[in-house]
Amino acid sequence: MPETSRRHLLLGGAAVSAGALLTACTSNEPKAQDAAPAGSAAPAADDKPGTPVTIGFAGPQADHGWLNAINDNAERRAKKYSDVTLEITEGSNDTATQIGQVQTLINKKVDVLVILPADGKALTQIGLQAMKAGIPVINLDRIFASPQAYRCWIGGDNYGMGLNAGNFIGERLKDKPNATVVELAGMDSLELTKQRTQGFDDALKNYPNIRKVARQAADFTVESGQAKMAQLLQAQPKFDALWNHDDDQGVGALRAVAQAGRKDFLMVGGAGAKSAMDAIKADSSVLKATVLYPPTMAASAIDLARALGQKKGVGGMSELEIPASITLYSAVVTKENVDEYLPTGFS
Template sequence: MPEQRSFTSRRGLLFGTAAVSAGALLTACTSNESNEAAAAENNRPAADDKPGKHVTIGFAGPQADHGWLNAINQNAKSRAKNFSDVTLETTEGSNDTAQQIGQIETLINKKVDVLVILPADGKALTQVGLRAMRAGIPVVNLDRIFNSSQAYRCWIGGDNYGMGLNAGTYIGEKLKGKKNAKVVELAGLDNLELTRQRTKGFDDALKNYPNIEKVARQAADFTVESGQAKMAQLLQAQSKIDAVWNHDDDQGVGALRAIEQAGRDEFLMVGGAGALSALQAIKQDKGVLKATVLYPPSMAASAIDLARALGQSKGIGGLSQYEIPASLTVYSAVVDKDNVDQYMSTGFK
C-alpha cells in the first residue's frame, strides 16, 4: 500500500485544529474583501467580525472533569468574548442527563437566540433539542449527536472513525516492514458510540496491513487512574508489543506511568485528542509516545461562530450557499515530531 500522508498534509493543517475555529471553517467570516465581494455577487450576507445584530447564545456544555471537556468550555467562552455583539449565557456544565435537561430548559425559557449544546448523552437529550427547535431557537449540536436531525439546525463535531483510521494508518506505515507485528488498543468508554467508532476506524485501517495483528484491547474510561491500571494489565499479559493505540491523552498520562514502571520501551505509542503534555512529549522524542491524533476542542469556538451566524441570519463567506451547512466534521490530523511545532499552540491542559 502506498504511503498515506493525509494526516500531515497541508489540508490536514487547515482543517485539523485551531484553524477550524477561526480560520478554515469561517475563513471568509473575517473582513476579507474578496470574500465580501463574493457574498455580494451571490446576494448573500456573510458573517464577519464586524459588530452586527446582537445575539444571545445559550451554551450548555459538559462538566469540566477532563482536560478535553474543560478545553471545550474554555474555547467557547474565549471565542464569545471576541464579539461585542454576542452575549454568552452559560450553564454550570453537567454530566448528569436530568440536570443538563433542566439547564437547557432554563435557557429556552430565557428565550436565548441560539443554543449551543454538547449533550452528556445525545440520545437522552434529543427531546430537549426538539423542544428548543420547535420554540424557534436554532440549536448547534456540538460533538455528541442527537438521535434526530430535527433536534438541531447544525451539527459540528469530531471524526471519531477518522481518528481511529488515521491512527491505524500511521501505525501501519511505521510497522509495514515488520513481520508478525503486534499492537494493542487502549480504548475509552465502551458505552459511548464515539469509542466504538474509533475502534472501528482503527480495525479497518489495520486490514490494509496483513503483517499486523491486534492482540489485545482494554477500555480505560478516559481517566488517568484507569489508563494506568489497564495499561499495566496489557503489559503484563503481552510480552511482545510493537505499537499501542491510546484513544485519549488524559488516560495516556496514566498509561505512560505504567509503561515507565514496567520498564518497557520496545514499542511506539499513538495517543488521541492533542493534550499539551502529549505534544510536548512528542517534541522531546525521548519516550514511546511518537504521535497523537487530534480531536480538537476548538470545535467549540467554531460552534460559537456558527451560532452567531445563525442568530444574525447570515451564511458563511466562501460558500455559495445562503445558509450555513447542516453538519461540519473536524479533521483528525496526526501530529508527530515532523509537524508538532505547527500544532503546539493548540494543545490543551
C-alpha cells in the same frame, strides 16, 4: 466525548478548528488577534459589530481535560465578539440537570443555543423543543437522536481517529514481519469507543503483516489508563505498537510504561492534549504521535451560532446558509509537525 456518525459533511483541514472557514461566518469578518492561548482555536477577531446575538451555551461538566477545553474554547471565542452575549450554564453530566438548564435558556429566549449534551439521545426532546420555539440549535459533538433537534451539528470524527492512528502505525511497521499491536480503548459502553476501534481495525486490514494481539478498555482517566496499561504490559511481554484512545488516560499509560521499563514499542495517543504534544516534541518516550479530536470545535460552534443569529452564511462557501453538519478532521501530530498544532493542545 461524542456519539457521532460518519454520515456528516467532511471538511478536511487542520484541527486548529474550522477556523479559516468559520471565523469568516459573517460579513463583518474579524481581523487578526494575538496568538491564541493553549487549547484554543485559531483566533477570531472583531472588526465592525453586526446584529447583537445572545447565545445560550450548555456544556459538559469539566471533569476531563478535553471537556474543560470545550468550555474554555466557547467562552474565549464569545469574548472575541462585541456583538455576542454568552449565557452559559454550569456544566453537568446529569441529563435531568442539563435538560433543566437548557429549559432555562429557552425561557430566557436566547437567540441561538449551543448544546454539548451529556447524552445525545436523552436530550433530543429538549433540542426539539428549542427548535419548535424558533431557537436554532448548534448540536456540539454528541449528536441528538433526531436531525430535527438541531440546525447544525459540528463535531469530531471518531472513526477517522482510529483510521488515522492505524494508518500511522501501519506505515511505521509495514516492513516488519509478524508485527503486533495492542489497543488501550476508552469506555466500551460509549459508541465513540466502538467507532475508534472500528476505524483502527479497518486501517490494519491494509497491512497483512500486522496483527492486533490484545485490547483493554479504560475509563478516560489517568488512574484507569495506568491500571489497564499495566495489565496489558504484563500480559504482552512483547509488541510493536500501542493505540491509546485518549491522552488523559495516556498520562497513566505512560506512567505504567515507565514503571515497567519498556521502550520496545511506539505509542499513538488520541485527542491532542498539550502534555502529549510536549512529550512528542521532546521525543523522550514511546509516545510518537497523537490523533486529534479538537476541542476547538466549541469555538467554531460559537462562530456558527453567531452566523445563525445574524442570518449569515459561512465565508468561503457559496451558500447563503451555514451547513447542516461539519465533521472535523483528525490530524496526526508527530515530531515533524507538532509546533503547528501546539497552540491547540489542551491541559
